[in-house]
Amino acid sequence: MVENNLFKNGDWVQGKSRDGELIHGFVETVSDNREIVRVNVVESDNEKAVGKSIWIPSKWTEKLPDLEISNETHLLALIDLALLSKDETWFMELSGKLESIKIHPKITARKSEVQIPGNRIAKLDFK
Template structure:
């Protein structure tokens, strides 16, 4: 499994906390730094934590099928400061809105 910066992952920290987030950086010692978006430990949400690459699993890319999903992901892109993703999602939402207005 090849991990790269920006990949969404889920994993378990040493203390057993479950996390979902995206890879902020990787190092040569097989440690990834994950920015936590959700966790059962609310104190680490929004923080970047180091975790062994073997303790994370890459999440599959999701297929966005409807307007509500895109709007949720736009909020997530804003919350994580991912401008490129925000622009991509906004473009998809605008395309959907144009198609609906042509009906």
Template structure:
């Protein structure tokens, strides 16, 4: 059986179910692989319970699934991700996405 560390890593985006059965989407803050349950601490970005949004909660690792990494292909997607980076306070991701957006704008300007 694979260790939790080979499947999930801090920073991975996940979807899953909380202890109370709420649907959550967020990212992993930390792992507790040495616990019998295999807990992960997830910062919730979206949930069907608005009170959970923005909080970091423990979730059983077997109740989460890592979301695939997506390739951003257009301006609207980058702008959405920039908003997400701002709402989660991820400065590095914000800088990376802003740089991508600027490159995209320069390419558009060169084409005109």
């Protein structure tokens, strides 16, 4: 991985754990010397790591590009994730975006923007 010491809390990253597991998650804490980060693992090739926070060297991680999510379905799924992770700042940011969309609705909606009933996280279509 390319060394990247510009991590901050909430950044989405991918990398490898000390045991060589592939991980994908978000930064919870950056050490004072910025050499290690604590990542909340959202996806991994080791299912036991999912949902846990692990410390890994920052040089083994790579920051993922920020995505601009602008439709209601995707925002609702991310709000659910913010609630599950107890990230109040992210929740408030996403709620603000959702409110903005509701104030200025689009005239036409694509198929992927139609409200999906039930569990929005499990049935989310990002295509």
